[in-house]
Each structure stands twice: as C-alpha cells, then as structure tokens.
Amino acid sequence: MKKASLVVMISGNGSNLQAIIDAIQAKNLPAEIKAVISNTREAYGLERAKQAGIPTTIKAKRKDQDREQYDAELADIVKTHQPDFVILAGWMRILTMSFISAFPNRIINLHPALPGTFPGVHAIERAWQAYQNKEISHTGVMVHLVPDEGVDLGPVLAQKVVDIYPKDTLEDLEKRVHHCEHELLVETIHKTILQTEENNA
C-alpha cells in the first residue's frame, strides 16, 4: 500500500505532531511526513521534526503582507510537497480561502473541544472554566475538514467526549484532553487515508 504524504502545520509544542511521528515509526500509520511548517520559529515542534529527520520550514507573516498574500505564499510552499493531506496540528493562524482553496477536502484540523464549542484559542481553559460555572458537564476533542474560513468549524471526521471531574485542576484536564487528541488525531488520519484509498480504488 502506498504511503499517504502529509504536511503538518504547527505553531507550538507539537505534541500532536509527535503522536503522528511515533505512529509512523511504529508502523501504525501508513504515511510519511514530507514537511513540518511553522508560522513561528519558537515552536518546539520544529525541534521534534528535526529529531525525526523531517524537513522544516518557518513561514512567518511579514508586516507588509496581508493575510491573503501570506496564505498564497504558504500554499505555494505546501504545494511543493504535493501532500495527500495537510494536517493542522495546533496551527494557530486563521487561514483564508487563498490557502484553503488550494487543498480541497484535504485539510484536516484538530480542535480540543466538541463541535460548535469553544472555537479559537484557550479552548481547554474555557471548558474548564465553564465546568466550574456549571455550564457544561464534559468536554471533548474533534477532528474535522476545513472547507472555508470558519474557525474550528467544518465537516466532523471524528469526535470524542472527555470527562471532567470535580477535583480536576486545569492541568489535569489539559493532560486528559491532550492524551485523547493524540489518539483521536492518529486514528482519524488513518481512517481517512484508508477511506480515500477505497474511494480511489
């Protein structure tokens, strides 16, 4: 079976990138990461990529460019790798159509909350706070396609509930959510690769 080629886009720690790397190395995911792209040089995920021998690119937005220009240049970089899928694993910039339209049905985003809840930044912290305020009883994780500029919005590929307990600190909840997303992201990429193979057979 041909390996799916991935470009993984990150902005931070890269623990989800690491989960993908580990799954590939353990031969649990028939994929190859062609490149890791970060919008900031501070992202620790770049170090993880280097340690795994994966090429990295830092593409920061210049002050003189608008979002569309930046996204068009970003798309050009990603296109050189001809990815089957572009994985947004903690990519914290909102993408415009000048990026998105270059990869129809091929951009997969991970968000640490259930569909329709806590879009944007600090989702886990906001869920923890909402639980303290008795507004929610649980949270979750989702993986979805990115069809347009909606933030953390799009056809859901997978979702999983994450429990919250009365004694949880924010750190406890963060650990539980991250553990869940590491598994769900890898599982969902795997499922999507297999489904795409089947559809193309």
Ligand code: GAR
């Ligand atoms: C993850 O929790 C991911 O779901 C979240 O950023 C974190 C990145 O962690 N993404 C979003 O909040 C998107 N709105 P990582 O760098 O350790 O993989």
